[in-house]
Amino acid sequence: MGTLTIGCFASLVGSKSLDFTLKLAKAAVDKGHHVNLWLSSNATIIGKAHQKHLKDYSHAEKYVRELLEKGVEICECEACALARGIQKTEAIEGVQWSAMHWYLAKIYNSDRVVHIGGE
């Protein structure tokens, strides 16, 4: 089995790209691959706990927790999160916080990379 690193820069609300990213990660890990997930820019919203599931909007927290349980490494850009008012104290437990070199290091050790831009 291989290692897949996914980078996502899209927001949870206003785009379906982040929703797609989570489902892609789940499909890959369910097939036995190791998956790394890097969240930057507007995608950092995903790491915030206590998201309310309103049926008109995509919902991520449940999927994030499920991916973490399956061994997916999830990391978000600390600067991007802080710039958006997201604090570490309100982050989902298990989601790592780091900087862009984390993404490059995971890419180094990956068989495939899927980079999903924000705009």
Place this chain on the structure above:
Amino acid sequence: MSVIDLGFIIQRPPYKSETATLGFTHAISYQVVDILLDDGQGVNPKVCIVGEGVLCCLSGQKAMENYGVTSLESHIKNALLVDLDLYVCKEDLERFGITEDKLIDAEDMGADKKLQIVPLGEIQKILNNTKHILAF
């Protein structure tokens, strides 16, 4: 134990979104990636600037004055200063009527590297030789 080439495509214009900035900042972060890798391992970014992305390369940007943010000019100068290879598409520069004298130069900061103006065909060859490609 090796250093891999990683392709970065910068194709978005400056200031319309965060995208182009993120492309440069991700590329510049190669400087510290070795702290997460084993000895001898590393990443060598090849930054290819195409399409509306070539607008990022204009000198004289006033982003701090107008938006209160670091300019793309500053990011590009920093990228040159840390010896990144930055390739700018010749055809796209011509399409926007941008001549070489209007482009950013980091010589004043002591950079050895310069923006390299190359034909699209050359950029395709460069990207073909990278292990992975990230498009911003």
